[in-house]
Structures are given as structure tokens and as C-alpha cells.
Amino acid sequence: MTSRTMRRRLHHGDVDGKKREHLVAADLDDLNEPLLGNNDEYRAKQLEVQRLEDILYDEKRKESLHWTFLFSHIISEWAQWLAKLILGSGSFIARILMSPSTPGNFLPPPLTPLQEARLGTLQKRLEVPFDGSCLEHQDALRELWRSAYPNRELPGLKSELWKEMGWQGNDPSTDFRGGGFISLQNLIFFAHTYPEAFQNLLNKKDGSRAEWEYPFAVAGINISFMLVQMLDIQSGLPTSLSGMRFLQFLSNDESAFDELFCVAFKLLDVHWLARRASYMEFNEVMKSTRVQLERELAIEDVTCVKDLPAYNLLR
Template identity: 65%
Template sequence: MSSSSNLRRRLHHGDVDGRKRELYDTSDFGSLGEPLLGNDREYGDRHREQYSLEELLDDPGRKVQLHWSFIFSQLLAQWAQWLANIVLGSRSLFGRFTNPALPSQTRLHVPALTSLQEERLRQLQSRLKVPFDGSRIEHQDALKQLWRLAFPNRALPPLKSELWKEMGWQGTDPSTDFRGGGFISLENLIYYAEKYPESFQCLLLKQDGQRAEWEYPFAVAGINISFMLAQMLDLQSGKPTSRAAVRFLDLLADDEMAFDNLYCVAFQMMDAQWLAKGASYMEFNDVLKSTRAQLERELELEDISSIKDLPAYNMLRR
């Protein structure tokens, strides 16, 4: 294994400057409590300039690795939103002329939940409240299952081993990282590995695109994505405050695993954002924020009746 590969897989926040990082305010969300990384504005020339998609496309001289499927999903989402604005007249010139008194933001309409939606939402909220407990046999078994899915041809290491860092845990004991994500984040990783094994392996081993010298740790990044989705969808309160959160409840009615499937899309989208921005370790926070924004835009598109209808879903490979 090359030294750069070791660096990519073993790097954790203590390796940079010994200071812990934060992504979001976590004080209000149960067992999901301590996300991974943040910004370091003192990081000098490793903090890269951020470019918009339009700038990347207009300037062929920029040496940034782009996923064409990611570009397509961004363009499709932007085009659909532009078309919806024209048709609805909410933010277009046409709307201003024909409806001058129309408010810039319409009031969020939250329809009454069906009994099925309420039950599935309760089940999901119950999952979110379960902390990871390294002393519970079923939690230990789940962690072992994740190792076997990630490295099927390698022997299972002890629950405390340097080998766990190769999966992107921050130390020798993965259970210490779950204080920020709860048991559901482990369930999400296992679901990703089982449902979309090819995509899972590509991201785990950083096989796609031109990778940064200082990469994000895979497993802990997955914990952050679980946390981000729970916040974005207002699952801690069950009272949606965005159109994306309302749309998710619609999707939950048709798919009891909607959260886990959305997690897989979000992880793939995050990695595509990472490559498109030419990001490095200290920019993980920015990448996760832009991933959230893009995911919200796609959830708000018309004619989205399942996770598979999301443009970014096409990036997943089985």
C-alpha cells in the first residue's frame, strides 16, 4: 500500500492540529451528537477556492475531475427548478407582472399524515434514538458484519485494532466514533454495502476520480451523513419546516427504507461534490453543506415519487 493511500485511509482530525472539529450544532439531537470535520482557515494553500458549476463548465482550463452523471443531475435539477418557477410564476418576471402581490415565499403546506406514514415515522425516530453500545453483542455483531462486507477476503480483526482505521475510523476502537452518530449510522453503512456494493467499494477504496492527498475518512464521513439527513429532514421533531422534509414524508409512505436509500444517494452525491470541487480534508464541512443544498433541491423537484426518481440516484451502482 502506498504512503498516500495510508494517509488517505488513516487520517483523522487529531492528525492535523490536535483540535476537534464540528460541523453542526448537535446539542438538540438525541444520540447523534458529534460530527466529524470543519474548516480551518489557517490551513494556508490547502484551502482551495470554491467554484460554481457554471464556472467549472465555462473554463476548460480548470483541472477539476468531474463526474458527468453528477453534472447531469445538477443541470437537470436546475433546469426543472427554472421551469417550475416560470410555470408557477413565483420568482419569474412573468410572475411579477401577473401576480405583483404574490409573496416571495409561500407558506409551507404540511398535509395530514396517514396512519402508515405516522407509523413509519415513529419507527424511524425510534431508530434515531438508539445509541451505539459497544458492550451489546448485537452491536458488536453489526460492526463485524460491516467489516465482512467491506473486506470480504480479509480476516476479521479484534474489535480494537489499528486495522479499523483502513475503513476510515478515527482510532483503533470504532465504537468511540459512534458517540456522534448512534446505531442508525452503522445500519446505514451496512445497508449501503448490501444494497449498492459496487458504489460502496468505490467510495471506501477511493477508486473514482483524482483523489486529494488528504482524503475524508470513509466510515466517519458516513456518520456525518446520517446526522446531516436527520437534521435536514427535521426527524428529531417530526415537524417538517421545508418542502424537502415534507416530500420525504411522502416518500416514506411508499418506501419504509426511504431514509436508508436517501442515505446512499447522499453519500454518493457527497463524493461527487468532493471530486467536482477538488476538495481536501479541511473542506469536508463545505462539501457536506453543498451536498445538503443539492439534495434539498432534488427532493423539491416535481414528479418525485420515489428515491429512484432523484437525478442523483443514477450515480449509484450495484
């Protein structure tokens, strides 16, 4: 493996001059915690900085939501009057305009049979946790390795070699947590569908990289988890604008979630490079990635993943 590929990975580096074997993965149920970090003193300082930044962020967000709510309420009152006058209360457009005025929440339209079937299939995928004792899941891990390193010997399911792909330890099954089996399927889909972009991200070929890079595989799990939250598709019908637009995507492509994962991963790396981020800033990069995705999903003439401006990054 070239020296470029063997860039100082997190599992065999040091922070503040102290050597250690690997860093502990963050709890995927709380993306506000740093993804990585194990030095107590250093991490405590970083967490204090993060806490202060989060407080400032929350205050700004509350102020923004206050004005958004007032504006939304005025628009909602006007829209209800206009919808009743022109469209009638039974039409689809009237239902959207007369939805509750809580910012970010909308009345979801009725699903087509195709949308309902594909959403149900996706939700069933989300319910499957990764099981290291399951033969299907073991085979999927092996398939990911073959796709990532086609010219290298396949390691055992527990091997130090897995760290080179960006797993935290020698057993990838311990890193899935909230990501579930679908996050591994997302990575395999990425490797098969966009092999060049996948290899560029895996081997950190683009741009001027940080001294301490984010771990590729664990970042992928975080992205899957973030998308599930953003699209509000864990159970029932999504009520967020992003989730409702995603339902339109499902009408056009049953692989819409996997496709969106690929776009999100590439977009995250672009934000990482633009910010010149280090691994302690991973969650800030994740937040900015989510914000851009939500903006692009709100574009009026976007009807599928390939219409998203960020999709061009995969080419």
C-alpha cells in the same frame, strides 16, 4: 491491499511536516467546525479563514432570506385569497397554500396510517445511540467489516485495522457521537444494497483523488446526521419542504432514509472530486451536497428516492 487502497490515510499522515498517529473527529453536533485537523497553528489559520467565509456566507444568506421573505409574503397573500375563493378553507391544497409565510416552513398535511407508522419506526431508530457494550451493536460493526473486506480476517473490536475503513482511532465506538446506531445501519445497508458503489467509495476508486482524503466511515456518520437535520424528522412532523417530500417517499418505501443515505454519500463524493477538495474543505462539500439534495427533493414529479436525478450515480 493495493497501493491505491492504501492511499495516504488521515490517521498516519502529516500536516505541515509534523507526524502524528491520528486526527481528532469533529463534534457532530456542530457541522460548521472542520471535520478533521489537529495541528494547532495550521488549524487556527484554517478556522480563521472558515470564520471569515461563514460571515460572508451568513450576510449573503440574510440578504437572500430578506428578499425571499418579501416575495413569499406577497405570494402567500395572493394564495390565501385564491384558496378561499376557489378551493375552500377545508381542502388539503388550501391548507398548503394558506400556511405561514416564513420561508422554508409549511403546514404539514395529515399523515396516512402507513406514513405515521413508518415515520414512528424511523424516529425510534434515531433515538438509539451507539453502545459499544451492546452485543447487537458489536455484531453490526463486525458485519460492516465483513461487508467491506469479505476476504480479510475479522479484527477485534479495538484494532488499528479499523483506521483503514476511515475510523479515527482503533475503537470505532468513539466516533459515533451524534450519528447514533442508525448511521452504522446506514453503512451496512449501503454495503448490502449497492456493493459496487460502496466498494468504490470505500477504496476511493473514482476520479483523481486528493492527497488527503476524507475518512470513509466518519464521513458516513456525518451524512446520517446531516440528513436528520435536513429532513427535520428527529421528533414530531417535519415542516420543511424536504421533510414533507420525504414523508411521501416513506409511503412508497420503508427504507427511504437508508436509500437516501446511499444517494447522499455518492453525491458527496462527486462534489468532492469536482471541487478537488482537501479534508479541510469537507464541511463545504457537505453543504453543497445538502443544497443539491434539497433542490432535487423539490422537483415536482419526484415521488421516491429512485426518482432523484442523483440516484443514477449509484448505478
